[in-house]
Amino acid sequence: MQRLAAVLGKDGQTVDVMQTPISWVLVTALWAYKIRKAVQFDFVDFSTLAARCHDCHEELRLNRRLAAALYLDVVAITGSADQPSLDGAGEAIEYAVRMHAFSQQSLWSSRLALHRLTTADIDQLAILMAHFHQAAAVAGGSSSAGTPASIRQTAEETLALIDSRITGSVQRQQLARITDWQILQHQQLDALFTLRKTQGQVRECHGDLHSGNILTEHGEVIPFDCLEFAVQLRWIDVLSEMAFISMDLQCHARPDLANRLLNQYLEITGDYEGVPVLRYYEVQRALVRCKVALLRNDQHVSDAGPAMTPAQQARDYLAFSAEHCVAPPGAILITHGYSGSGKSTVSGCVATIVGAIRIRSDVERKRLHGITAGAGAGAVAAAAPDGGIYAQAGTTLTYQRLGVLARGVLAAGLPVVIDAAFLKRDQRGLFERLARELGVPFLILDCQASDATLRTRLAARSQDVSDADVTVLVNQMAHADALSPDELKTTIVFDSGLVATTQALMEFIAPVLRRLNIRTNPVPPAAAGAFQGGGVMDRPT
Incomplete structure (x- = not known):
């Protein structure tokens, strides 16, 4: 990546190099280039160039649903590892999704940290996602998406990965509590999961709707970086999608904004009968973020800033999940x-x-x-x-x-x-x-x-x-x-x-x-x- 960064910065431009567990991102003043890593996990397989190329085109197609102005095209990286070139002659050695660059201060994660996320932002996202979900493709009856079996499988895989990486006694007690609660939840909610699939509430969603994947620029809220690489994690219950950002806002100490978002969304969609699945999905989404943080910790990758290591993030998300296994009193x-x-x-x-x-x-x-x-x-x-x-x-x-x-x-x-x-x-x-x-x-x-x-x-x-x-x-x-x-x-x-x-x-x-x-x-x-x-x-x- 450093060789390609040097090519992009040959005219004296500053090039920021960032990474996630599955991608590299190179950012110049005008453009951002997202390049897949040749990795293979239980949830993604980028081990071949063909797979990485396909995923780039899927990312472009899917993200244009909500962020058309941000996503430009897919470019080939040619040449060699020592002398890479963007869209040069010869066969591609890699592919990248090219996007418009944006200020990191525009990200909701940054706006939350700076106390700049507003109720106007929240209201705009609620309206945007309600209309997006209402227009999104519906999972067919023969699809396994949104069925109790697929939901259970995804949840068990997440718990298994977390179980393989945590060691502290407190964390293991929390995980045991979550595991028991999850078994009970499936017994209680399986019929509702099935009903929601039948009612068309399982749709092709964004899939990764958290504050690090939403920005506000020039007054416009833009969700981006949807989950393109795992079909089973994108074709989900629409309330699983909303539970993700709700959980994230709560973890950023803004339960007031989470509450406003859900209430605005539900008022538009009328999906109150789905509310019983919200807590389950909030817990699952926190566990997913815990898993991602553990993977970052394995790769020594951090996007949490100097005050929060990936290991600390993982502990916090696990604690959130354990705490939310207990419902507060109703009224x-x-x-x-x-x-x-x-x-x-x-x-x-x-x-x-x-x-x-x-x-x-x-x-x-x-x-x-x-x-x-x-x-x-x-x-x-x-x-x-x-x-x-x-x-x-x-x-x-x-x-x-x-x-x-x-x-x-x-x-x-x-x-x-x-x-x-x-x-x-x-x-x-x-x-x-x-x-x-x-x-x-x-x-x-x-x-x-x-x-x-x-x-x-x-x-x-x-x-x-x-x-x-x-x-x-x-x-x-x-x-x-x-x-x-x-x-x-x-x-x-x-x-x-x-x-x-x-x-x-x-x-x-x-x-x-x-x-x-x-x-x-x-x-x-x-x-x-x-x-x-x-x-x-x-x-x-």
Whole structure:
């Protein structure tokens, strides 16, 4: 590689040489050249030139799905090992994928380290991946991809490689715990794995979606370096893909961003029934990163920086996997309030704080009627406040659907926040009974604002998913059932007419949640931005 680097730098250009367990990457000011190593592992075989050439063309083809502007072509390396040439005369001795070079500071791994990854980045990735997955090729019924047997085989191979390389007593205890948990998970999830394959949720994905393979340049989020060399690791459940970046964000101490990403993605796709597989896949993805770190350690290759060796990385990923074998306590939190009272803003912040899955009635109501989940106001033909999809039958169906989805989320060991008006006692009772049945805490987030504030907000709405206007508000006020004395015992009141921050909200609500045995996530100062909500009053007993 040093000979080729010298050729690339012959005009005085600086050439950075980097490597992974399976590739070399040479980077100049304008271009990057990725060259496969002649290696053979259980998951990849690059032992022949023909195999490396094929993989280069596959990388180009597959990465152009998400990063067309980044990937240029495949170039032949000719000449000899002592005197290599790019696209020179003679037969190829090697091949390289040529890409546009980019600043390492653009990588999400760097942006995370510098606290520069934003919620706008997260939202853009959620939208991008949701649409990418919806358009991706679906694994055929005869394919082994996504079947319980193939999932189990991949998991066992990963554990076997880790087992062959770890020696510490703590790590061996963690691995034993993970192994036992994995066996139990397969018993519990095999039927769901099969169902998701049947439903078309196993698709040709990116396959390697972690922060080192995502960049933001000129405001555009670009996932690159997809997993082209192992078909069985690319044709996967779409939620396995999202679990990878979710795990990675958590390992970078940003569970708030992981939660936002998953909630934005699920809101677009509606794939809440797949939530029970998320924890399993997060553990598996951490184990994959542990395996990669161990391979780097074998080759004395490090991309972790001076503060973190590959061996340390491997230990951290293994610890994450072991910790995530235990699900946190579940909980049901529902909002309550008129249109414009700040329910969606408050519920989003609370979901971040407790690491909950948020489900919105405005979105699910439209989805039930075949209307695009992200459709804003105006997507539904004008109707009376209780007409069209907002008629009593549609409302009853919507709340029943919310209950079904909530039950699935809770079965996965996650808290759930239901963002809906809940202006009727029977609507609230449906979820109160569910919480009692499942033995989880129940909390009402009562969002309030002055009449003038409500009317001003509704009049100013343009792109909101809700279709509510002032006429709807007046109708709500006329027919709402007030919270009963018993309900008020499990209610927190938010005056959303005041401005607060996520951090302030967390400082207020965290003690309440701890009393209810609801775990809270730390919210970094960088995430504690302003939101319309606050002026809170604690009323649980």
